[in-house]
Amino acid sequence: MPPRDLVPLLAPRGVVVVGASGNPEKLGYAMASSLKTFPGDVRLVNSRPTAGMHSSIAEAAAAGGVPDLAIMCVPATHTASAVRESAEAGIGAALVCAGGFAEAGGVGVDYARDLDTVVAETGIRLLGPNTSGFFVPDAALFASFVPGVRRLGAGSVAVVAASGGINHVLSFRLESDGAGVSLGVGIGAGQDVSAPDVLQYLIDHEPTRAVILHVETVPDGRALMTAVAELAVVKPVVALVVGRNDVSEFARSHTGALATSWRTTRAALRQAGAVLVGDEAQAVAAATALSARRARASARPGVALITAQAGPGLLIADALGDANHLPALGRDTQGALADLLPPLTFQANPVDTGRPSETFPAVVRTVAADPVTDVLGVYAITEPVVDIVTDVLAADISDGIPVVIGVDGPASEVSDIRRSGRESGVPVLSGPNQLAHGLAALTDDARARAVRPEAAISSPVVPPWVASVADEGWDEARGKDLLDALGVPTPPRYRCADRDEARRAWRELDAPLAVKLLDASVLHKTEVGGVVLGVRTTDDLERALDVLEAAGASEFLVESMAGPGVDLVVGARNDDVFGPIVAVGVGGIATEVLGDVAIRTAPLAHTVAVAMTEDLVARELLLGHRGGAAVDLDVLADIVVRLGALVADGVVDEIEINPLRSTPSGIVALDAIVLPAHKEVRTS
Amino acid sequence: MPPRDLVPLLAPRGVVVVGASGNPEKLGYAMASSLKTFPGDVRLVNSRPTAGMHSSIAEAAAAGGVPDLAIMCVPATHTASAVRESAEAGIGAALVCAGGFAEAGGVGVDYARDLDTVVAETGIRLLGPNTSGFFVPDAALFASFVPGVRRLGAGSVAVVAASGGINHVLSFRLESDGAGVSLGVGIGAGQDVSAPDVLQYLIDHEPTRAVILHVETVPDGRALMTAVAELAVVKPVVALVVGRNDVSEFARSHTGALATSWRTTRAALRQAGAVLVGDEAQAVAAATALSARRARASARPGVALITAQAGPGLLIADALGDANHLPALGRDTQGALADLLPPLTFQANPVDTGRPSETFPAVVRTVAADPVTDVLGVYAITEPVVDIVTDVLAADISDGIPVVIGVDGPASEVSDIRRSGRESGVPVLSGPNQLAHGLAALTDDARARAVRPEAAISSPVVPPWVASVADEGWDEARGKDLLDALGVPTPPRYRCADRDEARRAWRELDAPLAVKLLDASVLHKTEVGGVVLGVRTTDDLERALDVLEAAGASEFLVESMAGPGVDLVVGARNDDVFGPIVAVGVGGIATEVLGDVAIRTAPLAHTVAVAMTEDLVARELLLGHRGGAAVDLDVLADIVVRLGALVADGVVDEIEINPLRSTPSGIVALDAIVLPAHKEVRTS
The missing domain is CATH 3.30.1490.20 (ATP-grasp fold, A domain)
Structure with missing residues (x-):
């Protein structure tokens, strides 16, 4: 069940606009205009009312059934009192769009604290401040002061954005390039309603088939992970995390908070089951591809690609890369395709059909039926005589494999095909790379669900002497004794x-x-x-x-001294946002200079630890590079799990093995740095 | 002057369609339909003519002034003879769209050879085979069998694509999302007219302001580099190279050739002055941004960003990254902005304006005038009351800094703003990341032009004994003696x-x-x-x-033994496609596992060699990582230049120093592998 108390906010029966205005320059005018399509009750409040307005919130609330939602179009100075007045009138939720609260500093901090007080004392749910609002196109509810939002049609992707601006950017793009919007929310300052709250609400939000989460900063890492994990079981979640580069000074001016570590946030969201993307166009492609059907869980899903033109097919295959491989189709499939296609085309995968003929539905059906196919992409440049959506529907593969269509051509033709796909539930993307991103999202999601959900391993057996070390300090010898106790080999x-x-x-x-x-x-x-x-x-x-x-x-x-081998770095520590985390990297420049480190939260399951090395760009080194011995990933995972449990249990605050050497005769820890619980010093 | 002999092909006065057809299923029908808009003479030939057709090429050519271009819509079996007939009738160029030549193998190889013979004997210029054609929207000439091409309006970006399909993908996207198409060519098999030929033609092609080059395979690396370098002096060139991942089997079926090394091809094109992009959308964003005005040459150009919404501004800043930095605006500029903007916004760069007001043109003018600004981006979510193109034009910064507008909003509003931008010569892109890609293209282009065009250094002084070594073989001692002779320090x-x-x-x-x-x-x-x-x-x-x-x-x-230091790998060898090349990397996994290597063709100038380390992801290590000594980049560049000259002069076929150690007391070569000229063995 969704938390019932977001229903007044996101599915209100009636709305009151506080600070409504007849002046087109004012926020209250824009908001009232956006709400004109809303079929529910909309009441307008202004202290100096004109015709059709109420002079107070209480009066508006008394003019019929009490509205669920109050939308504040008043300055920060007046907001807290208006929200209190709303709560006292029985209104269950408020939207505050204005800025000038905590992010502005000074007296704004007081205004923010006043709002917190009202929320705590009245139980009213509050979205904002500092957001352009939200919208539910399916309900014709547009609580946003951006004029164009009313052009958003009902769709199947929900947007949960840190920033109101990004909520609009993603939503407009979903409307023009993707599966459309079911619900769009800008969290803004998030003083009460947070991203995790909205994610939880979406679990049972029927029109939503996929979710895009935009993250700037994370107040509570574990709450976000839990919400993503619970939602991802039933609906795919696509995550766009800001902060790859240092944009902290500008970000702070915007959100009033330090940016969360981009790497750690991405790793944690991935661990919770989200599909990661790098920009807004990828987010739309990923969510659109995932909005119709998910692929079956698989550790190494295969993509099949049918393309009417070889050049774009080559771009798609190149963009898919090794992680989203194109396995050769089976002999039977290739035999069947040879009967359906002209002799000169490539048929192993990609399947290069040339200009689509009347056999196209049979080609689609044949490729989809091959056991190596987990995900199917179909690409063509538009032609008036070819109706690719109808062809794909005629293939009748509704019982299994997800399919994504990619098209390029004159904008109006592409737009017609998108519309047709959206109406019949077939995702349509434009551009070879966007198709590749869509297909990669399906395989990413399939891989995430293939990690067996084992219980995390906690409570390592820790010898009693550990408790007494804190006073003497963790020198290397004691650190290695602790590793011995954990079963980590030492010299x-x-x-x-x-x-x-x-x-x-x-x-x-x-x-x-x-x-x-x-x-x-x-x-x-x-x-x-x-x-x-x-x-x-x-x-x-x-x-x-x-x-x-x-x-x-x-x-x-x-x-x-140990013999030569591959040096790894393994550690566990408490992250400010996500709590206990573990990290694995290859020693030397890969970790230190290139930042090639795999991260998970702890405690963690053995299967999760084993999968960590797949994140590493330098993973080739672990698999027996240049005739060297392969690293025993099971032993490595055991060590990671135990270090994670140690920090998660609060036994120590931080532990790092650098290097952990993998030699032909086994893994051995060559150094150990331990920080006792609650010690402030950091090693880096 | 452009090579005059491409004029009959790309700017013909009259055209003859050979194999024209009344059957809508036939290529000859589609081609004749596309040509309907062409104001020049179009004659149709079919051996069984219907009304308005000629029965032979000779007859068609005699029916008035001789056409310049013959478009072949006949099967591969009949193509060579039809091309010969055309040449004999005085026609100067032919377009061959059909496949079934060399890429098909078997008898197709014979057909291709026959075409080569006709070209060699008659001097006719031939585009194709295996291409969907070309188009010049400005001349209303659409010689393509893809029906939608006639919707392409005249624009300012030329597309030179290896693949006919990609020519169409990029052109449709330039029309819908960018600066439009001035000329679009699919090279196809490239038996005669090649990408370098078309690039040379574009030097004086007036409507073309920027060029997108799509590369699958490179028959002649140096010819391509020369053509790019000559064109890039007058018009920016954006390069999209296929083959990051191994797609060779499929590529071979498509082009009949092995894929060129992606890394080497990208490095060579960059060295020639091209701006590199990763996908079709980036290509369109880059070329559109570059089509109006280039930034002044600068080794470290500064981007200024004005944004009406902080969330998208943050995405843009993040996507720009360190390479395209946002320098803080000067004190005077910030003072002037404080008078123009509300107090709470961020004004250092990005400049967060909030909702654009009437001061917007003054804000744009003020930021553009700051000396740190080399490139200016302006971003806003669309609003009916804000005309951002007019605002930017009102800022009147036409005398210097290139500006790119980014907008998001309802598709029809974005499309209106694009149109307005295209008409007034202001590039408009949609999406925070697309704007970032456009701005990055401007800074990339500015950086490429900042490398001083010094003469390449060749002819190293080589001792006479080197010539006699080949027989005895290059052991390490002789290799190091050679390094001594070149002035490279050895132990x-x-x-x-x-x-x-x-x-x-x-x-x-x-x-x-x-x-x-x-x-x-x-x-x-x-x-x-x-x-x-x-x-x-x-x-x-x-x-x-x-x-x-x-x-x-x-x-x-x-x-x-040398003391400890940073180990580099430096080498020179003959690449199959690009001839002599040099490579620099950091020793160990960065080079071997992560492929982090900088490549240039040789011989090369000292300035070019110095700039190589900027390509390396691990460059931080060279600058004095963790208190280590910085590598002497001048000495390193000297070594690279000398190794390159050695291979370029044919003294040896390949030479590799691995490791070349940079110690606090200097650089020293710890090993040397030399392959004599013309020896077949490779070290890898």
């Missing part, structure tokens, strides 16, 4: 209180040895000369101890 | 014919030493155990020599 080693103990360790351990300074207050030992590698002889050892003592060492860690 | 070292010489070398050189097997036939010494590092003691040395002898060494290279 044979001795903690040595003096040179004599170090000499004894040298005799016990296999050379070459690493000899390190032990000091919990030194996070980066290498930078202070606190690490000597390749110690083989007693001379080497004495020299090493000299160096470490010069660097300030009073205790030493003496350990056997 | 102190000795070539040692036996263990005694190695022991003498050990005494002469500073430890630690590297001891390596010397054998020109072993390209990857490490993989056969042919390299021992860290040799300090005589014991170490003896053990190392044992290992190398076990690996088959009869000669040794003994050298001092």
Whole structure:
């Protein structure tokens, strides 16, 4: 069931416009104009009323059944009192479009606090402030001051945008280029109604078949993930996250908040089941493709492509790339196609039909029926004699595979085909790359649902001594003891209180040895000369101890060096927005310079941890690059799960293994940095 | 002057359609229909003529002035003879749309050869085969069998596409979303008229203000580069290259050729002055933005952005990224803006105006006048009361900075604004990301023109002994001697014919030493155990020599090891398509796994080599990452230039330094692999 208390806001029976105006320059005029199509009751309030207006909210509410929604077109100074008046008149929800609240600073912060107070005291639901509003085209309800919104027809994609402007950008684009809008909301400052609230409401919102979520900043990461995860079970969610580049100064002026980490936010939304996109056009293509039918869950879904022109087909195949592969169609399929198509065309996949003939529906049916086909794209340049939507419908593949049509041609012809597709429930996109984005959204969604929903693993067995370490500090030796307790392999080693103990360790351990300074207050030992590698002889050892003592060492860690291998970085920490998270990357520049890191929230399931490496651009290195040994992904995932559980359980605040080396004889942790719970210092 | 012999093809006075037909299913019918708008003479030929047709090409040619262009709508079997007949009748050019030539294999190869013979013997210019044709909307000439082409209005962007389908995709999109089409050509098989030919023709083609080049395969890399470079001096060229992913099997079926390396082709086109784009929508946005005015040349052009809505402004700023930065506007500008705008908006850049008011033209003028502004973007959601094109024109900034407008709103309003922009020469794009792509194209073009056009450096001084090495083979010691001769620093070292010489070398050189097997036939010494590092003691040395002898060494290279630093990979080789090329990357996974390599053709100028590192994703490492020493880019560029000249001069076929280490005390080559001229073996 949706949270019932958003119904007064998003599905009101009656509306009152507070601050309605006869002056076309005023917000209250634009809002009342937008509401003219609304079949429900619309009452207008102005303290100096003209004909047909009420002089107060109370009077308007008393003029018949109490309206559900009050739309505030008054300045920030008057907003809180008007909202209180509305609540007292029995109105269940308010929309506040004005700016000048928290984002403006100064006295605006007071206005925002006043609004919070009214919401807390009255229970009224409040959308805004600082939003251009919302609309439900299916209900002919346009509560937005942007004049063009009334041209939006009923569609099947809901937009939940951080910004009112982006709500409009996406909605206009869904109308012209996609599956149309079922509900469009700009969250604005989100003082009460938040993106998670609206996502929850959409679970049972019948006209909505797919959702676009636009994210600028995330007040509560876990609430957002939960809402996305619950919605994504029943309806696909497409996420557009702002902040790839540093736009924080401008963003702060807009939202009054620091931008959330783009990488972490994207990873968390993906983990919750969202399909990620990079721009507004991709968002519309993805949501449109997903709005008709989802592909069956699959770890490696296959795309089949039927194209009437080879050049665009090549662009589509290129844009799909390896992640959305085009598997060769089966021998039977190719045999059947050979009977349906002229001999010179390519028929393995893509299927290059040449100009579509009367066999086109049979070609579509044949390709859709191949077991390798999880998703089907059909592309053609428009021709008056070819009705591609009818051809696809004639193929009668309604029982299974999702199909997306791509067309290019004169704008009016493309527009006619879109309309025909929208009416018959077949997604139509324009442009080879937009078709590729649509198909990729279907395969992304199929992959996300293929990760088995196992329970997250928490509560690692932690030895009792861990609790007492905080006071002494987590030096590397204690960090590695903790890893031992978690079952993470570490090198044979001795903690040595003096040179004599170090000499004894040298005799016990296999050379070459690493000899390190032990000091919990030194996070980066290498930078202070606190690490000597390749110690083989007693001379080497004495020299090493000299160096470490010069660097300030009073205790030493003496350990056997691991053989060569692939160095990984694995860690867990508490993110300000998303709480406990784990990260995996390849050591060196891939992680440090290129930011090639896979992130998930913790605690997490083993299957989720195994899938992390698929995110890495450098994953090839983990699979046995240039004849090297492959990394044991099961063991790696175990380690990630355990570190995540450790931080999620609050045992430590942060733990990083850098490097975690994968050698032919197994994985071993070569360093360990641990920050105790509640310690403020960060390692980076 | 353009090559005069493309005038009969692309600007014919009269046209003859060979194989014209009254049957709407036939190519000859579609072509004759498309030509109905052409004001010049159109004659129709069919061997079984109906009313108004001629029975032969000779007869048609004799029926008045000889037509310039014959359009072949006959099967591949009859094409060569019809083209010969046309040439003999005095017709200067032919368009062949049919497929079934070389790409089809078998007898098609013979048909293609017959066409080549006719072209060679008669001098007729031939476009095709296997193309849907070309069009010149300004001349109302549509020589394409795609019915919708007649809806293309005259515009200012030329399309030169490898594929006829892509020519149409881009042209329809330029008409609906951009600056319209001045000339659209699909090269098809390109047996005679090639992309370079058409690019050269466009230099003086008056209606063309910008060009989109679509590349699938490149028959002659240097000819393409030359044509792009000559055209880019006078008109911006936007390049869309297919083949990021492996689509070679399908591509071969389409073009009959192996795909050119995507990375090398992109680098070469960029070097020639083209602006690179990733998909068809970006191509249209880029060419549209570039079609009105180019930005002044600048190594780091600044973008100023004026936006009426903060949310879309944030998306635009994010999409622009670091490469197309938004510099803070000057104090004077911000002061002037404070007088023009409400107090709460962000005014540093982006300039967030809120809903555009009557001060909008003054805001545009003020921002455009700031010296940090090289390119200006103006974004707004459409409103009936705001005429953004008129506002921008009213700002009267016609004397300098290029401006691009971005709008979103109801499709009909966006379309009206586009039309108004197109009529008044102001580029209009829709969507925050499309605006960002348009602005980025302007800055890319400005950066490309900022590289000083110095002469390429060739003819390195090569010692005479090099010529004699080929017979003995290029082992590492000889490779390093060659580097010494080129002035590339190498470590102190000795070539040692036996263990005694190695022991003498050990005494002469500073430890630690590297001891390596010397054998020109072993390209990857490490993989056969042919390299021992860290040799300090005589014991170490003896053990190392044992290992190398076990690996088959009869000669040794003994050298001092360099200190730690950043490892680069630098090389030069002969590319099959582009001839001599140089490559620079960061050693290890950035180059090997992530393909992060900068490429240029050789010989090259020092300035061009210096700019190469800007291409690298990992360039941060070269600038002094984490307190490390910065790489001396001047020295690096010198080395690249010399290696390039060496291969360009044919002294060697390939040379690779991997690693080239940049240490705090300088750059030094730690290995050298050389392949003599004309040797077939490749190192990879």
